[in-house]
Amino acid sequence: MIASLNARNSIAALVVAGLLLLPLYTSISGNVFVLTLFTRIVIFALAAASLNLIMGYGGMMSFGHAAYLGIGGYAVGILSSEGIGSGFIQWPVALLASALFALVIGALSLRTRGVYFIMITLAFAQMAYYVASGLAPYGGDDGLTIYKRSDFGGLINLSNRVQFYYLCLGCLFGGIYLIWRIVNSRFGMVVQGLRSNEQRMQAIGFPAKRYRLVCFVIAGTMCGLAGALLANNTDFVSPAVMYWTRSGDLMVMVILGGMGSLFGPVLGTIVYLLLEEALSQVTEYWALIMGPLLLLIVLFGRGGIMGLLGRLSRG
Amino acid sequence: MADPLLRVERLVRRFGGILATDNLSLDVISGELHAIIGPNGAGKTTLISQLTGQLLPNSGTIHFAGQDITRLPAWRRSALGLARSFQITSLLPDFTASDNVALAAQAHDGHSFRFWGSARGEQHLRQAAQSALARVGLADRADTLVSKLSHGEQRELELAVALATKPQMLLLDEPMAGLGTTESARMVKLLQELRREVTIVLVEHDMEAVFALADRITVLVYGRVIASDVPAAIRGNEEVRRAYLGDQHVVTRHG
Numbered sequence A: 001m002i003a004s005l006n007a008r009n010s011i012a013a014l015v016v017a018g019l020l021l022l023p024l025y026t027s028i029s030g031n032v033f034v035l036t037l038f039t040r041i042v043i044f045a046l047a048a049a050s051l052n053l054i055m056g057y058g059g060m061m062s063f064g065h066a067a068y069l070g071i072g073g074y075a076v077g078i079l080s081s082e083g084i085g086s087g088f089i090q091w092p093v094a095l096l097a098s099a100l101f102a103l104v105i106g107a108l109s110l111r112t113r114g115v116y117f118i119m120i121t122l123a124f125a126q127m128a129y130y131v132a133s134g135l136a137p138y139g140g141d142d143g144l145t146i147y148k149r150s151d152f153g154g155l156i157n158l159s160n161r162v163q164f165y166y167l168c169l170g171c172l173f174g175g176i177y178l179i180w181r182i183v184n185s186r187f188g189m190v191v192q193g194l195r196s197n198e199q200r201m202q203a204i205g206f207p208a209k210r211y212r213l214v215c216f217v218i219a220g221t222m223c224g225l226a227g228a229l230l231a232n233n234t235d236f237v238s239p240a241v242m243y244w245t246r247s248g249d250l251m252v253m254v255i256l257g258g259m260g261s262l263f264g265p266v267l268g269t270i271v272y273l274l275l276e277e278a279l280s281q282v283t284e285y286w287a288l289i290m291g292p293l294l295l296l297i298v299l300f301g302r303g304g305i306m307g308l309l310g311r312l313s314r315g
Numbered sequence B: 001m002a003d004p005l006l007r008v009e010r011l012v013r014r015f016g017g018i019l020a021t022d023n024l025s026l027d028v029i030s031g032e033l034h035a036i037i038g039p040n041g042a043g044k045t046t047l048i049s050q051l052t053g054q055l056l057p058n059s060g061t062i063h064f065a066g067q068d069i070t071r072l073p074a075w076r077r078s079a080l081g082l083a084r085s086f087q088i089t090s091l092l093p094d095f096t097a098s099d100n101v102a103l104a105a106q107a108h109d110g111h112s113f114r115f116w117g118s119a120r121g122e123q124h125l126r127q128a129a130q131s132a133l134a135r136v137g138l139a140d141r142a143d144t145l146v147s148k149l150s151h152g153e154q155r156e157l158e159l160a161v162a163l164a165t166k167p168q169m170l171l172l173d174e175p176m177a178g179l180g181t182t183e184s185a186r187m188v189k190l191l192q193e194l195r196r197e198v199t200i201v202l203v204e205h206d207m208e209a210v211f212a213l214a215d216r217i218t219v220l221v222y223g224r225v226i227a228s229d230v231p232a233a234i235r236g237n238e239e240v241r242r243a244y245l246g247d248q249h250v251v252t253r254h255g
Helices: A002-029 A032-057 A066-081 A087-109 A114-133 A161-184 A186-196 A198-203 A208-234 A244-257 A264-282 A286-300 A304-314 B044-052 B074-080 B097-107 B123-135 B151-164 B181-194 B207-213 B231-235 B238-245
Strands: B006-015 B018-028 B033-037 B059-064 B082-085 B169-173 B199-203 B216-221 B224-229
Touching (some): A032 A208, A032 A244, A066 A087, A066 A244, A087 A114, A087 A208, A198 A208, A244 A264, A264 A286, A264 A304, A286 A304, B018 B044, B018 B059, B044 B169, B044 B199, B082 B151, B097 B123, B097 B151, B151 B181, B207 B231, B216 B238, B224 B238
Parallel strands (some): B033 B216, B082 B169
Antiparallel strands (some): B006 B018
């Protein structure tokens, strides 16, 4: 047990150090592409970590988590196109809109369980997708170009690659720290207890739905932040970011890294997006290789990469 | 006599065409150990589930401590002091024994919308858990995962979890189910101690245990009460004998 914890912790520490030092490497090597790629990875890791909170710890298999990427992104994009460029307005609106969406979706979908919950969250996300496609003043299907990144005055310059990377990294680490506190708090114990045995939790006096709903809203809000970051990263937001395959990608990142482990989603995202990048350079049929690869990991690596690490170090 | 702690009046619950609870009325007086017996399929667990709110009745009322709880959700009844153990062990398998009991204590210690401090670091919850575990003889198993506990230990843990909610009334659904002879004896001894502190409704197939423990016994057959009396009177009741020895299958201690 101790050994496995050490193996996992040292991998996690290694990844953290690597992520922190990455801009140093790019400035020495001049390889800007790596920094751009990892900015994207870090943003998706935040989204995956937020999904892990409800999926891994809360047992809520949401298949519509990408909706918040879009909502956070469109909040930034729409405000920007209306001439409101300040990040101090854009970002709180992005978070608030995501929280509200999660509150409504959660209140409706948490009445259901299992497959029905998966389907209803998927349906709501698809609805958001079609609404965005119909937003003719804001680009409709073609998406919305963001001509100026969120403006935070003299505080931070988002157009500076390194500054923006560290902002994303700060959000990721902050998010993971928050999840760590939540998971170990009273609230987190209740949410994990509900995953384990809802009937028992009700019988000892916990109203299940309101705890689940609050957890659902926290996760949605966190993913909305990732959406605001993503829109700034691509200078663009389009309905495609909410499409159900995107939600599926997020789920795969979480499962690949290890559901219900704090750092798993980060590893899962890194591996998933790096594989996608590498394979797509070899062949345009990269999904044909990626699919079986993922299958192998899921079949033989219960608990994802984190589970695998645990077993390896136990021998 | 004072008002009963639990009063069930003309309770009806149907499953399709089957009447699982048939116009059932029942009083449980504060301080007594009230056993409910009956052949398999008599509707005992159905009754318990309606008392604790996992199932809602089609008609009839349930009053607990003077309050109408017929339509209250399970978690509210728990807050009023009604605790249950499950016939088929129902715990949090991927948590430790101590966590299971501490969560029960936490449920009755204000709301749990606290997101920051470590729950496992709250000494008063841990101590509540430890003393409930000690009560049922599991003090040295506190840090063991529930899935690693033996069946007998899990039955005892069910009881500790119920106790940690500081209940006025314990509804125990076959606490002896699946226990060996020595484990059963331990459970009987434990119940004998607990009955001094809390009102207990006991559903049990183990007749030896029931007659040793109960102040009063209610006999259910096909969802109806056919007798409700002190053990000696139940033993001599002709209708009860017929129910157990007649066309209904004989219920033994391992039923």
